[in-house]
Amino acid sequence: MGKFMQWMRNELEGIKLADVKSPDQEVGDNEEVIGTLTDTDLQKLRVLSVRLDRQIETLTKEHAHKAIDMMGAEDGPDHNKETCEVCTMARNHAVLGDKKDAVNALFWTGLRHELPEEALMKLQKAGGTVGIRKDWKIVACHEGRRSLREALLAFGLPIPVSI
Numbered sequence: 421m422g423k424f425m426q427w428m429r430n431e432l433e434g435i436k437l438a439d440v441k442s443p444d445q446e447v448g449d450n451e452e453v454i455g456t457l458t459d460t461d462l463q464k465l466r467v468l469s470v471r472l473d474r475q476i477e478t479l480t481k482e483h484a485h486k487a488i489d490m491m492g493a494e495d496g497p498d499h500n501k502e503t504c505e506v507c508t509m510a511r512n513h514a515v516l517g518d519k520k521d522a523v524n525a526l527f528w529t530g531l532r533h534e535l536p537e538e539a540l541m542k543l544q545k546a547g548g549t550v551g552i553r554k555d556w557k558i559v560a561c562h563e564g565r566r567s568l569r570e571a572l573l574a575f576g577l578p579i580p581v582s583i
């Protein structure tokens with residue numbers, strides 16, 4: 421735990437306020453704004469989570485390429501898990517995935533913890549799914565509640581200008 425906490429502290433300290441950007445995604449038709457995330461520590465956690473996502477994406481590609489390059493080597497008599505590049509990548513990959521899951525869990529737990537009782541009730545009513553949108557808006561996603569607009573689109577019906 422010590423090394424992980426140290427790593428996370430270093431990462432969060434390395435994120436400058438100028439790097440703290442809200443998600444681009446707008447509030448959806450079936451989503452209800454229940455608050456705004458203003459805590460910078462949590463905003464930084466979200467930035468870190470997105471960075472880890474990108475690192476994982478890159479590593480996944482590298483890992484796949486390397487695995488193709490070295491196809492068959494893992495079955496050979498000289499295969500050594502300690503020195504093999506693919507095995508080393510697999511180890512790093514697993515740790516990075518764990519870190520991302522942990523940072524993600526911290527973010528969502530922290531976010532829920534910030535919400536006042538009233539917002540938690542709205543969230544419960546909506547079905548319990550919480551999301552984060554543009555300008556750090558916190559939304560409750562209404563499960564199964566399709567807006568009229570979405571329903572019309574789904575059935576290929578014309579959308580009146582009033583909606």
Ligand SMILES: [Zn+2]
Nearest residue numbers: 494504506507
């Ligand atoms: Zn290997």
